[in-house]
């Protein structure tokens with residue numbers, strides 16, 4: 540099948556889900572209707588692939604269910620797409636390091652380049668899902684849908700949320716309107732943009748938020764509804780490319796607070812950090828130690844980005860940035876600011892150019 544025209548329609552596009560369903564069954568009987576979209580399911584682990592000792596055990600579990608087992612648990616996926624599963628990793632997402640992040644990105648990039656792949660669904664732990672999603676959003680030069688899905692409850696739990704998140708991710712990945720919207724995150728019926736979505740609660744199934752920016756859409760009654768699109772640069776419009784990356788530079792995040800110490804900054808600098816993201820107070824405000832740390836970092840050509848520990852809102856550029864050589868993180872939280880800084884440092888160390896990146900992505 541040749542792409543977007545033959546994909547399933549979304550509710551917001553044409554309201555043609557019944558026709559799409561009919562098309563699927565006719566395709567299966569060989570009456571000349573378009574074939575199903577070809578989606579690769581990439582497994583990386585997380586609670587969606589976790590198994591616990593009994594159905595009431597929600598938080599003590601072991602990651603280990605395979606991509607094949609996830610597919611077998613949701614046979615309905617076969618009616619949405621021609622699915623191919625691939626196990627890229629099977630870890631808790633807190634175990635993902637730069638090397639694995641790059642491995643995931645390079646594999647997704649290679650798959651997207653294949654003409655027989657129409658979209659990708661990635662299962663991923665929720666703890667650092669937004670970091671992988673945002674990284675992919677910045678480096679994949681493709682308009683094909685890439686949708687990450689996770690779960691807050693293990694696969695063995697009462698009311699496990701993984702199977703429906705996975706099914707919804709396939710609905711989105713096979714939907715024409717998902718093209719060109721950047722990397723997407725499917726959790727709890729909501730379609731989030733990688734740029735904006737963040738994990739904002741530790742254990743409840745409704746753990747992801749997009750705060751002021753809002754979600755892009757919702758899946759309701761089996762239909763995909765897109766309401767809006769992300770405006771920050773991403774995917775085909777991004778200047779970052781995997782081909783130019785050997786390894787990612789060392790960037791640390793330091794959390795600011797009353798009575799903070801300069802030693803953290805010194806430790807980061809002497810460990811070879813090329814960048815530091817400060818989870819600053821309020822509007823990215825720096826404590827005396829963080830300010831001294833920024834000055835010391837500047838002397839060692841280490842870039843410093845001011846994000847915020849608040850969790851939402853924009854960190855605005857300030858006159859102090861010109862004095863300290865610091866960069867304002869815009870509305871990126873510290874862990875996403877780290878992702879962008881790692882990529883931006885591959886292009887420039889100049890504070891003005893780094894600020895340009897933070898203003899656009």
Ligand SMILES: NC(=O)C[C@H](N)C(=O)O
Nearest residue numbers: 585586631632664665666
């Ligand atoms: N809900 C989850 O997926 C949490 C898990 N610790 C992970 O990130 O892999």
